[in-house]
Amino acid sequence: MHSLAKDKEGPRVMYPITFFIVTTALLFVFGLVALTIKRDLVRLLIGIEILFNAANLFFVALSTQHVGMIDPLPQSIVMMALVLDGTVIAVGLALALNVFKHYKTFDIRKLRRLKW
Amino acid sequence: MIEILFILSLVVVSALLAVTSRNIVFAVIALLTTNISLGVAYFMMGAPTVALFQLAIFAGAVVVFFVITVMLTTGGDVEFDDDSVPWINKTTQLVLAAASVLVLLGVSLTREIAFPYLEYASSALETLMFSPTNYDDITTAVSQFLWQHRGFDLVSQSFVVLAAVICCIALLKIRRDHE
Amino acid sequence: MVGQAMIQTGLQLPLPLLISLIGAMATPFIGILSERTGMKLKEAWFVLVSAASLGGVYQLYNMVKAAPDGVLLLYSWGQAPPLSGCLEIDMLGVYMSFSIAFLGLLVSIYSISYMEHETRVAEFYTLVTFMIAGMFGIAFAGDLFTLFVFWELMGLSSYVLVSFLKQNWGPIEAGFKYLLMSATAGAFLLLSMALLYGLTGTLNFGMLANSIRGNPLTPWTVLLFSTLIVGFGVKSAIVPMHTWLPDAHPEAPSPISALLSGVVIETGLYGLTRLLFVVFEPSVFKLPIAALAVLTMTVGNLLALLQGDLKRMLAYSSIAQIGYMLVGLSAGTVYGAQGLFLHVFNHSMMKGLAFLAAGSLIHIGNTRNIEDLKGIGRAMPLTTMGLFVSFMGLGGVPATSGFISKFMLFSSAIEVGMTWLTVIGVLNSALSMAYYLRVIKTLISDPIDSMKGLKEAPKLMVAVTVVMTLVVILFGVWPEPAVSFAESAAEALVNGFNAYIGAIIG
Numbered sequence: 001m002h003s004l005a006k007d008k009e010g011p012r013v014m015y016p017i018t019f020f021i022v023t024t025a026l027l028f029v030f031g032l033v034a035l036t037i038k039r040d041l042v043r044l045l046i047g048i049e050i051l052f053n054a055a056n057l058f059f060v061a062l063s064t065q066h067v068g069m070i071d072p073l074p075q076s077i078v079m080m081a082l083v084l085d086g087t088v089i090a091v092g093l094a095l096a097l098n099v100f101k102h103y104k105t106f107d108i109r110k111l112r113r114l115k116w
Numbered sequence: 117m118i119e120i121l122f123i124l125s126l127v128v129v130s131a132l133l134a135v136t137s138r139n140i141v142f143a144v145i146a147l148l149t150t151n152i153s154l155g156v157a158y159f160m161m162g163a164p165t166v167a168l169f170q171l172a173i174f175a176g177a178v179v180v181f182f183v184i185t186v187m188l189t190t191g192g193d194v195e196f197d198d199d200s201v202p203w204i205n206k207t208t209q210l211v212l213a214a215a216s217v218l219v220l221l222g223v224s225l226t227r228e229i230a231f232p233y234l235e236y237a238s239s240a241l242e243t244l245m246f247s248p249t250n251y252d253d254i255t256t257a258v259s260q261f262l263w264q265h266r267g268f269d270l271v272s273q274s275f276v277v278l279a280a281v282i283c284c285i286a287l288l289k290i291r292r293d294h295e
Numbered sequence: 296m297v298g299q300a301m302i303q304t305g306l307q308l309p310l311p312l313l314i315s316l317i318g319a320m321a322t323p324f325i326g327i328l329s330e331r332t333g334m335k336l337k338e339a340w341f342v343l344v345s346a347a348s349l350g351g352v353y354q355l356y357n358m359v360k361a362a363p364d365g366v367l368l369l370y371s372w373g374q375a376p377p378l379s380g381c382l383e384i385d386m387l388g389v390y391m392s393f394s395i396a397f398l399g400l401l402v403s404i405y406s407i408s409y410m411e412h413e414t415r416v417a418e419f420y421t422l423v424t425f426m427i428a429g430m431f432g433i434a435f436a437g438d439l440f441t442l443f444v445f446w447e448l449m450g451l452s453s454y455v456l457v458s459f460l461k462q463n464w465g466p467i468e469a470g471f472k473y474l475l476m477s478a479t480a481g482a483f484l485l486l487s488m489a490l491l492y493g494l495t496g497t498l499n500f501g502m503l504a505n506s507i508r509g510n511p512l513t514p515w516t517v518l519l520f521s522t523l524i525v526g527f528g529v530k531s532a533i534v535p536m537h538t539w540l541p542d543a544h545p546e547a548p549s550p551i552s553a554l555l556s557g558v559v560i561e562t563g564l565y566g567l568t569r570l571l572f573v574v575f576e577p578s579v580f581k582l583p584i585a586a587l588a589v590l591t592m593t594v595g596n597l598l599a600l601l602q603g604d605l606k607r608m609l610a611y612s613s614i615a616q617i618g619y620m621l622v623g624l625s626a627g628t629v630y631g632a633q634g635l636f637l638h639v640f641n642h643s644m645m646k647g648l649a650f651l652a653a654g655s656l657i658h659i660g661n662t663r664n665i666e667d668l669k670g671i672g673r674a675m676p677l678t679t680m681g682l683f684v685s686f687m688g689l690g691g692v693p694a695t696s697g698f699i700s701k702f703m704l705f706s707s708a709i710e711v712g713m714t715w716l717t718v719i720g721v722l723n724s725a726l727s728m729a730y731y732l733r734v735i736k737t738l739i740s741d742p743i744d745s746m747k748g749l750k751e752a753p754k755l756m757v758a759v760t761v762v763m764t765l766v767v768i769l770f771g772v773w774p775e776p777a778v779s780f781a782e783s784a785a786e787a788l789v790n791g792f793n794a795y796i797g798a799i800i801g
Contacts, residue, residue: 017233019124023220030135035475052481052485056166066233071244079165080262080444087447088450088451102464238505238506241377265380267379272445
């Protein structure tokens with residue numbers, strides 16, 4: 001940690017928010033498109049994870065928008081949000097495992113019984 | 117400036133691969149790349165604790181869950197490859213990746229999207245914003261803030277984790293009487 | 296000692312939340328204990344926790360009433376908001392928690408009998424209690440992130456409860472669909488949190504109201520508005536985002552359908568209402584919400600008309616009812632909000648009753664298809680009577696509680712000059728009677744062979760449906776207590792705003 005402390009550039013760098021807005025938008029598009037066109041349970045969860053990543057990235061980016069200043073509020077919130085998102089993914093994977101145990105596939109198309 | 121753009125391009129490209137790869141194991145590895153490079157990005161942006169959590173939970177635990185699920189089930193066998201979108205192959209993946217990097221770099225370098233940061237802030241706004249001199253300052257401040265001010269959410273969050281454990285037990289428990 | 300000081304200055308939790316969290320934590324151990332001893336300890340514990348949380352709500356009601364501004368502020372370890380996470384309880388929070396605890400108690404009694412022959416019952420009770428705790432937390436939260444934490448608690452438990460009967464494909468797929476859509480909404484909620492933080496620097500409701508409210512719309516606030524609609528709209532089944540509901544509600548065990556339809560989607564609507572009132576002026580969200588209301592109720596009613604599955608029909612009818620509630624939100628007045636929250640309580644009773652009665656019918660008749668249940672009403676008169684009363688209430692027939700709240704909702708729309716909305720609402724109500732009456736007619740006509748010789752449902756299940764029937768009729772002929780309670784809740788939301796902000800900024 002202390003070697004980093006000497007790094008003058010270190011935490012004081014402020015990157016323009018534009019970078020992160022564009023990245024967030026792209027990640028959201030990828031996630032949402034994946035959720036609409038993919039029909040495989042694990043891939044759908046990967047899409048969800050990308051959506052979470054996008055929202056978190058934007059949140060963290062906002063915490064550093066004052067030049068040379070850091071706001072601990074968004075950072076601590078993102079830390080807790082990471083844990084919450086992780087639990088959602090874990091439960092989703094448990095559901096997917098359950099599906100595979102009974103039907104030996106992850107593909108929703110082969111199994112769709114419910115009407116829309 | 118260039119280093120963050122490089123990392124963000126890596127994030128975008130690997131996220132694209134994660135959702136388009138035909139083989140599920142490649143997809144999970146691409147997701148791992150996304151999560152790790154996002155962790156690095158957080159570190160560079162001045163959020164070392166978030167980076168730590170990102171690497172530990174998203175790049176660590178969650179990816180391990182994904183790997184366990186995939187390996188215990190399909191094992192990444194080509195038989196289970198995803199062909200739901202027929203036009204996706206190596207060429208279109210490359211084109212899409214190049215296009216998204218172009219969008220990212222093009223917009224980032226030529227335009228400036230202004231975000232009205234704190235424009236609507238109330239006059240009574242309290243904030244613990246501070247000017248760090250090194251990473252230690254940030255780590256200390258964030259963990260202090262987390263414990264002192266967000267103790268309430270932290271305690272509630274532990275109940276969410278507990279609920280998730282019970283959820284997994286309820287879903288995966290094997291009982292002789294009906295299996 | 297730091298630890299000691301922390302405990303003394305304390306983590307203040309309101310009684311209902313504390314009871315249900317501790318109760319949920321203890322349930323697995325009590326489950327093991329009751330397996331060892333062979334006594335019905337876990338059932339007793341489950342009902343006891345639900346009853347105690349209802350008692351806790353009463354105590355909270357008195358506390359909020361005695362509080363100087365009608366707002367109770369609770370936070371942890373002596374760190375006052377706005378920076379810290381907090382619970383800010385006003386009359387609306389108490390009102391919502393009352394609806395939740397009341398239906399929760401009735402459902403818990405019902406599910407003892409319903410889940411008798413299932414395995415993993417202890418986990419079931421734990422998750423139901425966690426879900427109820429999550430809803431309490433949402434109703435009490437005074438900070439968007441605190442709300443989000445409890446949102447996830449409610450969400451996680453409800454996904455697994457929907458897919459609880461995991462031997463069949465239906466529940467698993469429904470639960471997975473629910474999880475995917477809700478998790479997407481969660482990502483949108485996180486994005487809206489980021490936007491709110493970026494615009495105002497805080498997530499505390501009081502501070503938010505003090506900062507962003509009343510400013511003119513910009514592209515960023517429009518984006519914020521849409522992320523809020525998506526984030527809360529999926530859980531509350533507003534129409535373009537409703538597709539999980541008609542799968543999840545029929546496939547869940549009937550007590551869970553009752554809870555989901557009776558309080559979970561309304562809790563989502565509560566979150567939306569709270570946030571919209573905190574962040575925007577009513578004039579901003581009036582028209583978009585009115586459009587969503589029309590879409591929601593029309594689609595809900597039309598699709599309900601086409602269903603042959605009893606629980607699926609009820610699920611679509613819940614979507615339509617959410618549409619009626621949105622009418623009150625779009626009015627944006629005290630009267631509209633009063634109608635909204637009165638309808639939340641009434642709907643929790645009526646739809647809870649409908650799902651529980653339908654659950655009894657399905658439990659005995661062993662099919663969900665309305666045509667296959669033909670004539671079962673003759674064998675189960677009390678249950679069918681309950682279903683009939685709840686349908687009358689849902690259709691808005693006078694002398695049931697549904698009439699009063701619907702009347703208030705529709706007249707609030709006239710009051711703010713949206714007569715067209717009222718006309719559409721009344722037409723929809725008339726349309727909805729068509730499918731309700733069709734079901735009742737099928738149930739009480741001559742029994743088909745497979746429905747002959749059946750007996751009434753187990754006593755406990757019948758008792759719960761009878762109690763709920765009486766409540767629906769009681770609040771139809773004597774609505775004053777519910778109306779005045781809903782009025783104080785609506786007052787706290789719309790007019791008690793300064794007290795709500797003042798508690799934070801002081």
